[in-house]
Amino acid sequence: MSYAPHESAADLLLERSNFIGGFLGNMAYGVHGTLYCVCAYLLVRRRRKVDMSMFWLAYITLLFAVATIYVACGIKLSEMLWIDDRDFPGGPVAYQNALFSNYVQLLLSTSYNVMTFMADGLLVYRCYLMWSNSRLRWVAALPFLLFLASTGKSPLPPNPPPLTAHRSDTAANYGILFWSLSSALNVLASLLIVARIHAYRSELQGALGAEHARPYTSASAMFLESAATYAIASIIFIGTYATNNWFQNIVVPVLGQITCIAPLLIILRVAYGRAYTFRTVSTSTRIEWGSAPPASSQSEAASARAFPAAGRRSAKEKEVAFETPSTVSEYRL
Structure with missing residues (x-):
């Protein structure tokens, strides 16, 4: 005898993926919280040695607060889906579609947009920093233009809920446009930062020696400075979202935290004195x-x-x- 709900196999698959994604997103939030505590401790302890330490402390605190709101809304939405109104006709899929304009869903989408705005803004700033002393500094304007375009889309109706079996063409096209712009920004800025670090490598190794230049020129430095995790996760998500694949429900909550973790990894390097700054870039080119x-x-x-x-x-x-x-x-x- 089966006690499975009377729903289609497709709807059950969407519910399972949403359930798994919620747990993985909360695990990623734990990683985010740990990194936040480490960064905050180092920024306070080394505030006299780190440029703009209080600004970075305020930045990561605001980012963590918004991420906490996002997680809290996700938990509340899960409570409504699986407990409070679990007998809603059509199941959780139909219920979330009906709650598309509910305050919890709106706050969830808004917090996601704010996290994306803050992370993309930092990436654009780091890209400008890396290219500020180059004759080709104008290339840093390209990520900035993409940033303006993606930000211009974020105040529009919030992202369509991922837990849907069928999406309207308008909602799907809007979502694809928004995430495509954000993903293009991440990939382009990451590539530009990696290219600039690679260009600095020979200069720094000659000036400081290979051993002492390693914190600034190693593969891990390129990976962290370019926020590559954010770019990779964005590419995976846009692929699943564009094809309306159920796997997007697993990626979305995790991507929300990766959006915050990538900037924290950069700021952690700033706190340790291993990140590129305007002083570092100015020195290495003179x-x-x-x-x-x-x-x-x-x-x-x-x-x-x-x-x-x-x-x-x-x-x-x-x-x-x-x-x-x-x-x-x-x-x-």
């Missing part, structure tokens, strides 16, 4: 090479300020570094 006398203590201090992770050398390492025939003669900040 290196003079030649057979010069040993660098002055002022030059060493400038290097340490621009590249904190590379500045932790022993006295012996510094002595050897400045005795080589080709050395850095001056860092201009």
Whole structure:
């Protein structure tokens, strides 16, 4: 004897995927919360050493607060779907479609849009930072234009609920347009940041040595600085959403937290002194090479300020570094 509800197999699959996605999203929220605590602790503890530490603390706090609202709305919506009104005609799928304009659904979509806006804004800022001293700095305008376009779409009716068996063409087209713009922004900005770090690699390795330049030029640095996790997750989602695949219900809650985790990983590097800043970029593009006398203590201090992770050398390492025939003669900040 079966106790399964009298619903179609397609509706049951959508409900299962939504149920699984909710749990995975809450797990990702736990990761987000842990990273937030670590970042907040480091920013407060190192506030005199980290540029704009209080701004970054306010940024991650607001991001975490919005993510908490998003999770709380998801929990409340699940309570309404599976407990309070579980006997709604047509099941949870029909119930969520009927609640499309409910305040919980609206707040859920709004918080998602705010998280996307904040994460995309940081990515555009980092892209501009990386290219600010380049003759091709105009390329940083491309992600900014995509950012304006995607932001212009976000105040429109909120994203269609993913838990739907059938979507109207208008809702589907709007969702595809919004997520396509956001995904294109993520991918383009990530590629531009990776390209710029790769261009800096030889300069930094020559100036600091391969070992001390590694925090700024390694594959992990490129992956984290470019928010690649955010770009990859966005691509996966837009593929499932465009085809109206049930897997989108699993991706959406996780993507909501990845949207917040990617900026936190960048800010964590800022707190540790391993992220690119305007000072780092300015220094790395103004290196003079030649057979010069040993660098002055002022030059060493400038290097340490621009590249904190590379500045932790022993006295012996510094002595050897400045005795080589080709050395850095001056860092201009």
